[in-house]
Amino acid sequence: MAGARKSFLIAQVSDIHCGDPRFDEQLMKSVIEGVNRADPDLLIVGGDLTMAGYRDEYDAAREYLSNFACPQRMVIAGNHDQRNVGYLLFEEMFGPRWSSATFSHRAQPGGKVEEFIKVVSVDSNKPDLDDGEVGRQNYNRIRQEFCEEGFFKVFVLHHHLIHIPGTGRERNIVWDAGDVLETLLSCGVHMSLSGHKHVPYVWALQGLHVVTSGTAGTHRTRGYTPPSFNLIEVFRDRIIVSFIFPETGEEKENALLF
Numbered sequence: 001m002a003g004a005r006k007s008f009l010i011a012q013v014s015d016i017h018c019g020d021p022r023f024d025e026q027l028m029k030s031v032i033e034g035v036n037r038a039d040p041d042l043l044i045v046g047g048d049l050t051m052a053g054y055r056d057e058y059d060a061a062r063e064y065l066s067n068f069a070c071p072q073r074m075v076i077a078g079n080h081d082q083r084n085v086g087y088l089l090f091e092e093m094f095g096p097r098w099s100s101a102t103f104s105h106r107a108q109p110g111g112k113v114e115e116f117i118k119v120v121s122v123d124s125n126k127p128d129l130d131d132g133e134v135g136r137q138n139y140n141r142i143r144q145e146f147c148e149e150g151f152f153k154v155f156v157l158h159h160h161l162i163h164i165p166g167t168g169r170e171r172n173i174v175w176d177a178g179d180v181l182e183t184l185l186s187c188g189v190h191m192s193l194s195g196h197k198h199v200p201y202v203w204a205l206q207g208l209h210v211v212t213s214g215t216a217g218t219h220r221t222r223g224y225t226p227p228s229f230n231l232i233e234v235f236r237d238r239i240i241v242s243f244i245f246p247e248t249g250e251e252k253e254n255a256l257l258f
């Protein structure tokens with residue numbers, strides 16, 4: 001049972017890309033099984049649900065996401081989801097493109113419910129471009145969302161904040177990455193979660209852990225990195241980020257202190 005754990009468990013799944021010729025249904029099912037077996041407290045779906053934002057691709061993505069058992073979840077859009085004005089379909093099917101919520105361990109022993117984690121997600125996409133930007137007009141809003149202390153603070157966006165090794169020439173961090181990082185550090189954010197380049201990685205930057213996830217549903221992979229998803233155990237003083245590679249059965253664990 002999720003609440004029996006001492007940690008808060010997050011499953012980070014992204015870039016399933018329904019409709020892509022390299023989408024693999026068996027892979028997707030094994031990811032869903034792996035996440036359901038882990039029984040996380042929170043599921044974060046980090047964008048690129050579709051290949052090009054078409055309705056049938058969104059329908060397929062919604063169907064797959066309905067098979068994840070975790071009731072606490074946050075779903076964001078990626079650059080692919082905004083193609084062909086797909087952001088309207090995203091809003092219809094998954095809700096606002098910006099959101100914020102607090103989450104507790106799903107089942108506290110003794111029935112005690114503690115709001116433990118604060119998650120703020122933003123839409124870093126620009127329709128019909130692959131580039132991303134958070135936008136300086138939004139920094140105060142982010143600061144206000146994270147102003148209350150006592151929470152483990154998580155920021156979610158589709159694009160990257162720092163270059164990721166092994167992804168080729170970097171061109172997909174947000175345009176205003178420096179200012180966004182400064183904003184997050186100024187309000188004590190503990191972790192950011194991104195998808196996008198299909199390679200899992202973790203950077204630690206002055207107490208902010210920058211975690212990216214691979215592609216969970218496709219063979220749109222780079223070099224030797226197979227499809228993957230992340231399981232993140234959050235403790236008060238540390239996080240353990242595990243990259244799970246369902247096709248090979250490998251797991252790579254990264255333990256990071258605050």
Ligand SMILES: [Fe+2]
Pocket residue numbers: 015017048078080196197198
């Ligand atoms: Fe992607």
Ligand SMILES: [Fe+2]
Pocket residue numbers: 048078079080158195196197
């Ligand atoms: Fe992307």
